[in-house]
Amino acid sequence: MIDLRSDTVTRPSDAMREAARDADVGDDVYGEDPTVNELEARAAEKVGKEAALYVPSGTMGNQIAARVHTDCGQEILVDEEAHVVKWELGGLAQLSGLQVRTVDCGARAVPTPEQVRAGVVAEDLHRPGTGLLELENTHNSRGGVAIPTERIDAAADAAHALGVPVHLDGARLFNACVALGEDPTRAVENVDSVMFCLSKGLGAPVGSVLAGSEEFVSRARRVRKLFGGGMRQAGIVAAPGLLALSNVDRLAEDHENARALAAGLNEIPGLSAPEPDTNIVVVDSSAAGMTAAELVAACEERRVGCGAFGEYVTRFCTNWDVTREDVDEALDRIEAAVGVV
Numbered sequence: 001m002i003d004l005r006s007d008t009v010t011r012p013s014d015a016m017r018e019a020a021r022d023a024d025v026g027d028d029v030y031g032e033d034p035t036v037n038e039l040e041a042r043a044a045e046k047v048g049k050e051a052a053l054y055v056p057s058g059t060m061g062n063q064i065a066a067r068v069h070t071d072c073g074q075e076i077l078v079d080e081e082a083h084v085v086k087w088e089l090g091g092l093a094q095l096s097g098l099q100v101r102t103v104d105c106g107a108r109a110v111p112t113p114e115q116v117r118a119g120v121v122a123e124d125l126h127r128p129g130t131g132l133l134e135l136e137n138t139h140n141s142r143g144g145v146a147i148p149t150e151r152i153d154a155a156a157d158a159a160h161a162l163g164v165p166v167h168l169d170g171a172r173l174f175n176a177c178v179a180l181g182e183d184p185t186r187a188v189e190n191v192d193s194v195m196f197c198l199s200k201g202l203g204a205p206v207g208s209v210l211a212g213s214e215e216f217v218s219r220a221r222r223v224r225k226l227f228g229g230g231m232r233q234a235g236i237v238a239a240p241g242l243l244a245l246s247n248v249d250r251l252a253e254d255h256e257n258a259r260a261l262a263a264g265l266n267e268i269p270g271l272s273a274p275e276p277d278t279n280i281v282v283v284d285s286s287a288a289g290m291t292a293a294e295l296v297a298a299c300e301e302r303r304v305g306c307g308a309f310g311e312y313v314t315r316f317c318t319n320w321d322v323t324r325e326d327v328d329e330a331l332d333r334i335e336a337a338v339g340v341v
Helices: 014-022 034-046 058-069 091-096 113-119 149-161 173-180 214-226 235-244 251-266 292-301 324-338
Strands: 051-055 075-079 099-103 130-136 166-169 193-197 208-212 280-284 313-317
Touching: 014 235, 034 051, 034 208, 034 235, 051 058, 051 214, 058 091, 058 130, 058 166, 058 193, 058 208, 058 214, 091 099, 099 113, 113 149, 130 149, 149 166, 173 193, 173 251, 208 214, 251 280, 251 313, 251 324, 292 313, 292 324
Parallel strands: 075 099, 075 130, 130 166, 166 193
Antiparallel strands: 051 208, 193 208, 280 313
C-alpha cells in the first residue's frame, strides 16, 4: 500500500523506537517525568513561547486552548472550513459551552481584519461576546495552504485591538514555516497560544504540544487533567517527540513530492490538481465523471490510500514514509484507477 491518506500514518523510525525504550520516566501528572519536561521546554523554545504542555492529540490541544481562553457561552470566531469546526466532534460546544461564529475565508484561509472586526461581538446585557479568534496554519481543508505571517499578524492585531485573544491551530505549523522560509518563533509571535503536532510529518508516533504564556499553560495543565489527558510515565511517548523536533527541515522533501504528485495528477485526463503549498494535494475528478468516493475506492483496489474531501474532491497527503519512487508508482496506479470509468 502506498498510503497517501494522511501524514498521520507515518511510522516511528528505529531511532524513535530506541528512544522510547530507553526513556527516563516519572509521573508526569506530578511533573516528575524528566523526558516530558525536556520536551515541553524545548518545544516552547522552538516557537518562542514561555511554556508548553505535552498533550495526546492536536484535537485535545485545540480544545484545551478554547476552554482556557473563554467563558462558557461566549462565541469563538473561526473560518467555516476550520478543523475545530469540521473534525473535532463539536467539542467547542460539548467541552466549553461555546457558540461558533464562522466566516468564509475562501482561498485566503485566514480572516481579513475587516472580517474579524465584523465578526467580533461585544459583550452586553443580551450577548456573551466573542471570547476567541481561532486561526489555522497550514489550513487542512483549504488544501494545505501555508498562510504568510503578515496575514496571521493582521488578523491577530484586529482581534487584540478588540480585546479578543487568538489561538493558532498549527497542527502542520512547521510545514508552513518550511514552505514560506519563516522562523517558527516569528510565525506565531502575535498569537496567544499555538498547538502543533509531533505525530504528522515530523514522524513521532503520538503527541502534540500546546504553547503559550506561563499563566496560560498553568491553566491548560488543569484542563488537560479535566479532559482525561493527564498521563503518567509519558516519557516513553515523549522521547520520540524530542527527536521529531529535529525533523523540521525534512518536510521540504514531502513538499517536493507533493508538487510532483500534483503535476502528475494534472496529466491524467479528467483530473485537476492545483500546485500545493505544502504536503497536501487536492484533486478534482468532476471532469472524469468520477466522484471522490469512486476515486478513493478505485485507488484502494490498486493499493493507493487517499481520502474523499468533497463530492468530487479527493485529498492525497505526502509523508516521510512515501518516497519519490512511491509517488511515481502511485501515479501509474491512479491513472489506471481513473481509467475504469
